[in-house]
Structures are given as structure tokens and as C-alpha cells.
Amino acid sequence: MIMFVVATIAVIVAIVIALARAILGPSLYDRVLAGNAVGTKTILLLGLMGFLTGRPEFLDIALLYALMNFIATIAILKFFAYRTMSPQMRDMSPRLGNGNHDGGADG
Amino acid sequence: MDNVIHYASLFLFAAGSFFVITGALGLLRFPDFYTRMHASGVTDTLGADLILWGMILQADGDWLLIAKLLIIMLFLMFTSPVSTHSIAHAAWVGGLNPLLGKELKHHDIAPDRDETKAPVEMPGGEEQNKGGAA
Secondary structure, eight states, X not given: OHHHHHHHHHHHHHHHHHHHHHHHOSSHHHHHHHHHXXXXXXXXXXXXXXXXXXXXXXXXXXXXXXXXXXXXXXXXXXXXXXXXXXXXXXXXXXXXXXXXXXXXXXX | OHHHHHXXXXXXXXXXXXXXXXXXXXXXXXXXXXXXXXXXXXXXXXXXXXXXXXXXXXXXXXXXXXXXXXXXXXHHHHHHHHHHHHHHHHHHHTTOOOOOTHHHHXXXXXXXXXXXXXXXXXXXXXXGTTSOOX
């Protein structure tokens, strides 16, 4: 039982550190990355808490949280890339560009 | 046999806790978004998998629990590279440049540099801090 306590404390400390990065993070992508890391550690924390309290049914919640974390990350990135939830698929960045401003053949 | 399983899961939990803490510390202390992403990958793959294997060994042969843990592990194994890749792709497309060479060395001197801008090419190298405007 002591190993569950140790692992739970380690995961909680890691969540606190990742939250510090999410608050400090200078760019948007640092915050998204820290949120994703917090989600992964939350999955571990749910499983460990289930074993620690003798109710392993928590694993169902952990599985659901794994699904939600993935979808949430993709949705947040898509929202901040297009600033809307129903994007028109236009070229928003010069680095994606296969457009006219990139070719240079026509000067 | 029970002892072997006990100590094996003890080792797995210790190693998993170590990698989770290491990944979180790297996420806090690395100088750049792209290096922080490398640190976050340690937690996502090795730390999570080791702790989940420890939980599988502690499940007392309950096949429902083992199946659920294996499904969680399989799902993490598929989704964590995909989400990491899409974060990196979004950062690169959004114009976030990695710290390279000289910038990386000067990070401790000027830590509150605006990371969303492109790195400026600094003429003169190391002399530009003590040189003064001529």
C-alpha cells in the first residue's frame, strides 16, 4: 500500500509543477502543452486513487478522461489556429503556404 | 511468487514516479517550448506506462481491471504522440521559433525575452553585452 501512496504523491507534485508551467508559460503553446501533461497525470492519479481507496472502478473514469483529454487538446489547438469553431479552410499562415505569395516564379 | 510480484511492482512504481517527476521538472525548467515538449514526452510515455504496469501487477489477476488498464495504456500510446505532434505543428505553423545556438546560451542572461518573435541575429557575438553603443 505504501507504493501507491508514494506514486500518488509523486503524481500530485508533478501536477503542481506542470500547473506552474501552465501559469508561467510565455506562449500559448506552452500552456496547451502543460494542460496536456496535467491531463495525462490526472489519468494516472485517478487510477492510483482507485487502487488506494480500494475502489478500482475509478479506472472507468480514467479511461473516459483519457478520451476527453485528447479531444480537448485537439479542439483547443484548432480553435486557436482558426479563432472560430467552424473554420473556412483557407491558408492562414505563410508557413503552410502553397499559395501565390510563395512561388516567386512570377516575380 | 507473491514476493516477486510485490517487489517488481514496487520497482515499477518507483521508476514511474521518478520519470513523472523528471518530466515535470523538465517541463518547468527547460528554456524553450520545443525542449519542454521533449520533457513532457518522458512523462507521457515512460512514466505513465511504468505506473500502469505496476498497477497491472497489483490487480491480483482480476481480468477486468487488467483489461481496463491495458486499454488505457493502449489509448495513451496512440493519443499522446498524436497530441504532441499536433501541438508542435501548431506552434511551428503559428510562427514560434526554436532557440538555436547563441540564443540558447544567452537565455540565462535575458530570460524574459519575447519567445513569440523571431530570433534576432546578433552581430558581434559575446562582445555585445559589455561593448556599449559606439
